[in-house]
Amino acid sequence: MLRIITPVMRVIEIPMLALQRLLGINRLAWVFLAPNLILFGLFAFLPVILNIFYATTGSDNVLLSDRPYVGARNFVTLTDCGNYLDANSCREDKFWRAVWNTLWFVTLQVGFMVGFALLTALILNRDIRARGFFRSVFFFPVLLSPVVVALIWKWILQREGVLNAFLDWTGVGGVNWLVQADWAFGWSVFISVWAHMGFYTLILLAGLQAIPRDVYEAAIMDRASAWRTFRRITLPLLAPTMLVVLVLALIKGVQTFDEIYAFTGGGPGTATTFIIQYIYEEGFAGAPRLFGLAAAASLLVAGVLVVLTLIQLWVNRRNVNG
Amino acid sequence: MKKTILTSTVLAAGLAVSAGAASAQEIRFMCYSDGNECAVYDDLLTRFEEQNEGVDVVVDEVPYQAIVENLPVQLAAGTGPDIAKITDTGGLNEYYLDLAPHVDTGYWDEAFGETLNWYRVGDRDGYYGMHSQLTITGPFVNATLFEQAGVEMPGAGATWEDWAAAATKVAEATDADFPMAIDRSGHRVAGPAVSYGAKLVEDGTGTFEGFGPFAEAFVGWNEDGTMARDVWASQGGATYADAAQEFINGEVVFYYSGSWQVGRMDEQVGDFFDWKVVGSPCGPAGPCSGMPGGAGIVGFEQTEHPEIVAKVIDFLAQEDIYAEAAARTRNLPAHLGVAQAGVEFEGATPAAQAALTAFAADLPNVAPEAFAYQGYSGNRAMYGITVERLSQAIVGELSVEEALARMNDDLEAAMSEAQ
Numbered sequence: 158m159l160r161i162i163t164p165v166m167r168v169i170e171i172p173m174l175a176l177q178r179l180l181g182i183n184r185l186a187w188v189f190l191a192p193n194l195i196l197f198g199l200f201a202f203l204p205v206i207l208n209i210f211y212a213t214t215g216s217d218n219v220l221l222s223d224r225p226y227v228g229a230r231n232f233v234t235l236t237d238c239g240n241y242l243d244a245n246s247c248r249e250d251k252f253w254r255a256v257w258n259t260l261w262f263v264t265l266q267v268g269f270m271v272g273f274a275l276l277t278a279l280i281l282n283r284d285i286r287a288r289g290f291f292r293s294v295f296f297f298p299v300l301l302s303p304v305v306v307a308l309i310w311k312w313i314l315q316r317e318g319v320l321n322a323f324l325d326w327t328g329v330g331g332v333n334w335l336v337q338a339d340w341a342f343g344w345s346v347f348i349s350v351w352a353h354m355g356f357y358t359l360i361l362l363a364g365l366q367a368i369p370r371d372v373y374e375a376a377i378m379d380r381a382s383a384w385r386t387f388r389r390i391t392l393p394l395l396a397p398t399m400l401v402v403l404v405l406a407l408i409k410g411v412q413t414f415d416e417i418y419a420f421t422g423g424g425p426g427t428a429t430t431f432i433i434q435y436i437y438e439e440g441f442a443g444a445p446r447l448f449g450l451a452a453a454a455s456l457l458v459a460g461v462l463v464v465l466t467l468i469q470l471w472v473n474r475r476n477v478n479g
Numbered sequence: 480m481k482k483t484i485l486t487s488t489v490l491a492a493g494l495a496v497s498a499g500a501a502s503a504q505e506i507r508f509m510c511y512s513d514g515n516e517c518a519v520y521d522d523l524l525t526r527f528e529e530q531n532e533g534v535d536v537v538v539d540e541v542p543y544q545a546i547v548e549n550l551p552v553q554l555a556a557g558t559g560p561d562i563a564k565i566t567d568t569g570g571l572n573e574y575y576l577d578l579a580p581h582v583d584t585g586y587w588d589e590a591f592g593e594t595l596n597w598y599r600v601g602d603r604d605g606y607y608g609m610h611s612q613l614t615i616t617g618p619f620v621n622a623t624l625f626e627q628a629g630v631e632m633p634g635a636g637a638t639w640e641d642w643a644a645a646a647t648k649v650a651e652a653t654d655a656d657f658p659m660a661i662d663r664s665g666h667r668v669a670g671p672a673v674s675y676g677a678k679l680v681e682d683g684t685g686t687f688e689g690f691g692p693f694a695e696a697f698v699g700w701n702e703d704g705t706m707a708r709d710v711w712a713s714q715g716g717a718t719y720a721d722a723a724q725e726f727i728n729g730e731v732v733f734y735y736s737g738s739w740q741v742g743r744m745d746e747q748v749g750d751f752f753d754w755k756v757v758g759s760p761c762g763p764a765g766p767c768s769g770m771p772g773g774a775g776i777v778g779f780e781q782t783e784h785p786e787i788v789a790k791v792i793d794f795l796a797q798e799d800i801y802a803e804a805a806a807r808t809r810n811l812p813a814h815l816g817v818a819q820a821g822v823e824f825e826g827a828t829p830a831a832q833a834a835l836t837a838f839a840a841d842l843p844n845v846a847p848e849a850f851a852y853q854g855y856s857g858n859r860a861m862y863g864i865t866v867e868r869l870s871q872a873i874v875g876e877l878s879v880e881e882a883l884a885r886m887n888d889d890l891e892a893a894m895s896e897a898q
Contacts, residue, residue, distance in 0.1 A: 217897050219555045234892075245881065248888075251867075254876075316709055336712045338874055423715025426874035430715050438716050441548065444570070444859035445897040 208459075211452035217445035224449075231453035252454060254427045255435035262346060262431060263410035270350045270357060270406055271399070277354065278361035279391075292362075296355035306352045307419030311335075314344060335421060338428035345417050345429045352416060353409065357402045364398030365391070397472070404469040408462055432458055504784050506536045506791060509550060509560040511543045513739050513774075516564070516612070519807045520795070527794045534787055536562075554779060561782040562791060566774050568597040568608060569856035576778035577605030581789030582796075590796065594813045597854035598775065601683075608775035609796045610813035611804070615838050615845065616670050616737040616769040617759050618642070619744060621655075623752035624732050628652035632757070636767065639671060639696070639760045643705050646732040656730040657707035659700065660722035663714060665862025667735060668697065668869070670770035670849055674762025679852040685861050685894065687886045692763065694869060694879050701873045707731060712874050717863035727751075737772070738811055738838040745831035754830065756837040758844060768846035771853050773813065811839055860893040 177185050207221075212231055214224035239246030244253040281292055298306065313319045314334040321331030334340045368391065376386045392399075414433035417423070423430035423438075430438075432454065440451025508524075510517040521538040528534055539560065541549075546565055553559040554574040565571060575598065578587075587595065587606050598608035625632050628649040633641040646658035661667055669679060675693035678686050700706035710722045726734040727747045741756075748754055761767035776795060778788035794800060798816050805812040809824045809831070818839065824832055852858055864886050872882035 215896060219552055245877070250885070333709065333713075336709055338876075421713070421715060422718040424718075424870065424874070425712040425715070426871045426876040427715060428874070428876075434716070443717065443863050444567075445893055447893075447896055449896075 205459075208452050208456060211448045212456050213449075215449050217447065219446070219448065227449065231449040232457075234450060235453055235457065249450070251427060251430070252432075252435055255430050255432045258342075258427070258430060259411060259413070259432045262342075262349075262413065263407060265346045266349050266410050266413075267403065267406045269346065270354050271403055273350060274354050274357035274361055274402065275395075275399070277358045278365055279387075281358065281362055282365045292359075295358050298352045299355040301352065303352070303416035304419045306348065307416045310344070310348050311420055336425055338425050341421050341425055342428050345421060348416065348420060349410075349413060353406075357406060360402050360405075361395065361398060364395050367398075368394045397475070400472045401469065404465055404472060408465050408469070411458065411461060411465070503533055503535045504787055506534065506562060506782075506784060506787055507560040508536055508538045508791070509546070509563040510538050510540050511546050511564055511774075512540060513543075513612070513810075514742055514808060516774075516804075516808045516810070519804055520564075523795065523800055523804060524791065526800075527791060530794075531787070531790065534791075536791055554781070557781055559779050559781060561784065561788050562776060562778050564611065564774050564776050565608075566772070567859055568610075568775055569600050569854050570859055571777070572598060572600040572603050572607065572856060574779050574781070575603070575605075575607035576780045576782060576785055576788055577603075577607060578778065578789040578792060579606045581786055582606060582793045587796065590798070590801075590814050590816055592815055593850065594775075598777065599854070600856045608777040609792050610773060610775040611795070611801075612739075612773045612808065612810035613771065613813035613842070614738045614773040614811065615771050615842055616667055616735065617838055617841055618757050619726055619734045619736060619740065619834075620755055620757055621649075621726070621729060621732050621734075621752055622755050624649050624653045624655055624729070626753075633760075635758065637760055639674065639762055642733055642760045643700060647705055649732045653732075655732050657722075657725065657732070658705050659733045659735070660707035660710050660725060660731045661697075661735040662722065662737075663711050663718070663720035663866060663870070665717070665865035666770055666772060666858075667737070668693070668865060669852055669862075670759055670768045670845075671697075671735070671762065673768045673770075673846045673848045673852075674760070674764060674766045676762065676764035677848070679848050679861070680855045683855075685855055685857045685890055687861075687883065687890060689764075690865075690886070691879070691883055694872065694883060697869065698872045698879050698882075708873065711866075711870050714870070717866045726754075737769075738835065741831050741834045741838070742809055744834070745828055754834075756834040758837070758841045766846035766848075767844050768849045769841055769844070770849050771842070771845050773810075775813075809835070811835060811842075857890075857894060857897065860897070861890060864889040864893070 176188060180188070210221060211224070213226060213228060214221075215227040215230065216224050218224050235249050235252050237248040238253065241247070241253065244250045244257060247253045277295055281288060281295070285291070311318070315321075316331070316333050316336075320334070324331045332340065334344055372390055372394070373386065376390055381389070412433060413431050414437065417429055417431060418434050418437075421429040423434050436451045436454050436458070439447045439454065508520070510520060512518070517538055517540040524536045524538065528536060546563065547567070550559060550563060550565070551567075551571065554571065559574065584606055591610060594610040594613070595606060595608070597610065599605070620632065622632070625645075630645055630648045630652065633645050643659060649655065650658040661671075669677075672690055672693040673679065675696065676689040677693060678688045679690075680686065681688065697706070701708045701711060707722055707725060710720050714720045721736060722731055722734055723736060723740055723743060725731045727744065729752055744754060759767050759769040776792055778785070778792055782788050795804065796814070798814065801812065801814045802817045802820070802822065804810075805814075805817055805822050806825045809827055812818045812822055824835055827835065852861075855861075868877065868882040868886045868889070871877040871885075872879050877885065
């Protein structure tokens, strides 16, 4: 192996030495960083700059050269509200409906998801029969494509779907789940929890298994009750993992789009329209394409996500530093 | 020796292919199909290729979504095809190639008449598009359910209210799920809205003036169960939804859609029940108008071969070719000569032939407002706004008055951004 590598290294060494002589040892670091910097610049930094450009320009033209500068007009349009709690009083009412829907959705979805994921992780952490099988069962929905998840549940919940057929058969009578705003929203939360819970269960399970057994043995020796053990040992020692799960779920919740879009299309009305769908529809699906408004909205969402990411980084750092 | 021969053969073949490619003038035709349109055009254009040596017309069949979403972006970026089959006739006007210098404009005027205006916007009033398939919105009625209910079907000149009352009686008597249904589309409700007094286009500008009476009636029908609420309320945004499957399943008595559904009805309803197409109902404002529409074939200015592009479209516009395409694709003709001569739709059952004839007979009833709306370049924006805001009124997020006010605001914002 060395016989192959050594001559190759000698060949590479020639231009590298020449470069080092030309640039100096300190500047040579930039040469090594260049590929990564170029990729990062092209696919991460440039889109952000373009987004800012679109957000501060108007018209439905896609070409940058044809878009007149409008300053903060798009941000003003989005935030012009008589009362932020009442979307009807806002100039861009669809944006605020999407914002409030997203906030409600994230609150409910993250709350239920973390709660159920913890419960499931606690059960799966016990020495139960067919534990491996149940772990796979709970993780399986995570492997499904969002569109598949949406279609499965649409077939179950549509007017003549599986659930209504069952309810009719039992004599209870079906409900038009996807036409009533509250039901459609409730099912959206449920489906999202069902589809993503497995991932967070897995993280929490890893957190539970990292808790030293001797602490529990000490609790047993002290005759601590199961509830007290959970409150005084499991929860505090699991807290760092819980925080990571919470922040990850929050970020993912704000980004919710594909499965709910395929499931309800954002309806009935705007009952399940979330912020990412609003951005998609304004920028790409509607006519004319309001790229400026969509870009401004996406920058506002990016701001929220940056804050959530910073919290996550801070939590991670705190965990690492003990 | 064998190897040498093989190598030289491959080399010669390669050179021949590349030489051929260099000399051929390739025309890219971006096409979508409602049925078999692209295959038929591809076949017809082989005759054009035979008559015009060195020209290669490549028909790229794409999904309709690509025409609506990708084509405008490609054109803006200067990377569009040479020819395309489109539905946003006025909206893409700025990119159209004026065929006038290359075609007999007298023939085009005579053949396509008013539909030529659908492709014109403001000063750009040349000869841009050949309307390849004319569509018109109208109702499909489940005649078997009427018969079973013993209710007489409203006749010519019946109003929307008459049909709503009759369809409700039929649904009650037969246990059908819904008396009526209209596709979730701004285009579909435009005809009825005009019949209720909507102007839609005034002095070349879009307006929702006079839309109120229809909005009130439509939201009311959705609330009292006359209209299938699922169609408009179970979706968000401006997403399209139709009730064709519900009609095919025998769940809807009166289904308002359009002539492009004839093939599907013919194929899927079969002997399940008798269905027929009736003329668009009348409204309190007078007209009994459907909404025209359809698709057309246009060339783009950015092509490197404007003369050939014009020749290709002109070839498809010739009466014999157009008539053959209409017969094979089972589309209503926009070519006045072909329409006048009548089309024997290939492979159409008597029910389908009767339905297409009924739709064709309803064309003269199209109100001028509906005709102008089809050619208005901002109609796609208005379709989307109509669907979004009417849906919000149906599910109770907005009152009808609030929805109408929002429709006007949205239209104003869209037009200022589009300018």
